[in-house]
Amino acid sequence: MRHAYDTLLRLYPDAFRRRYGVEMSLDFADGWHEARANGPAAALAFATRAAGDLAVSLVREWTRGSRLAIGAGAAAVTMLLWGVALRPWAWKWDIQPGPRNPGPVADVTAGQLLALLAAAMIPVILVLLFATRMVKRRELPRRRP
Amino acid sequence: MPAYQPLTPAVFHVLLALADGDKHGYAIMKSVEEHTAGTLKMGAGTLYGTLQRLTDAGWVLEVTPPQAVSARDERRRFYRLTSDGRQALGGEVRRLEDLVRIARRSRGVPKAARH
Numbered sequence: 001m002r003h004a005y006d007t008l009l010r011l012y013p014d015a016f017r018r019r020y021g022v023e024m025s026l027d028f029a030d031g032w033h034e035a036r037a038n039g040p041a042a043a044l045a046f047a048t049r050a051a052g053d054l055a056v057s058l059v060r061e062w063t064r065g066s067r068l069a070i071g072a073g074a075a076a077v078t079m080l081l082w083g084v085a086l087r088p089w090a091w092k093w094d095i096q097p098g099p100r101n102p103g104p105v106a107d108v109t110a111g112q113l114l115a116l117l118a119a120a121m122i123p124v125i126l127v128l129l130f131a132t133r134m135v136k137r138r139e140l141p142r143r144r145p
Numbered sequence: 146m147p148a149y150q151p152l153t154p155a156v157f158h159v160l161l162a163l164a165d166g167d168k169h170g171y172a173i174m175k176s177v178e179e180h181t182a183g184t185l186k187m188g189a190g191t192l193y194g195t196l197q198r199l200t201d202a203g204w205v206l207e208v209t210p211p212q213a214v215s216a217r218d219e220r221r222r223f224y225r226l227t228s229d230g231r232q233a234l235g236g237e238v239r240r241l242e243d244l245v246r247i248a249r250r251s252r253g254v255p256k257a258a259r260h
Binding site: 012016019020022023024026027028030031049050052053054056057058060061 | 169170171174188189191192193194196197220221222
């Protein structure tokens with residue numbers, strides 16, 4: 001089990017793994033040893049908790065310091081998808097740049113349009129989630145003067 | 146004493162664990178578990194991510210292990226609360242006390258929770 005955990009530790013960013021990898025491995029070994037001594041249910045609970053912690057902290061460590069870039073990227077993708085989704089309607093509403101070409105309206109079905117709109121919502125939700133986290137769960141508090 | 150924004154539970158419990166004295170990571174985890182009567186079991190990823198941020202912020206610092214440690218613990222780093230960290234912990238305790246005092250004055254809060 002410890003070997004499996006050590007292998008998964010390689011998924012952390014290099015700097016974090018070099019700084020804390022040995023300690024995390026030792027802590028896991030001690031925790032696992034203790035949990036096994038308390039029976040199979042405790043061992044299973046420990047393994048489940050360790051897996052959950054690993055998944056959450058991996059995302060946190062990889063996105064640390066780049067949350068703003070991820071938010072900006074998601075916003076750009078949102079704009080692009082919304083642009084693609086609404087493009088056929090630009091011809092219908094007569095706001096298209098360049099010469100008129102009514103063709104694309106007939107080419108896009110309502111289903112396709114809905115799928116595009118649904119896809120476009122994913123980055124919007126992502127941005128909102130990031131914004132909420134930034135406001136609600138500030139990792140370290142700032143000192144107020 | 147400066148006012149602070151609320152601490153996250155992970156930060157609060159790590160600072161609280163280190164308020165008793167220098168500890169290595171596993172001892173911090175066990176201390177958190179003990180303080181919360183087993184309701185909060187901190188994983189290694191969460192603990193070391195928090196320690197990294199606290200160390201970078203100057204609230205916690207790494208210290209050399211005490212001489213009387215086992216051979217196994219020699220491979221571990223020990224962590225110590227700095228005066229800034231202690232001040233932040235004190236600020237958070239006062240903030241929580243204020244919240245509880247306000248809540249206890251409220252008639253909407255059940256009587257059993259007011260004492």
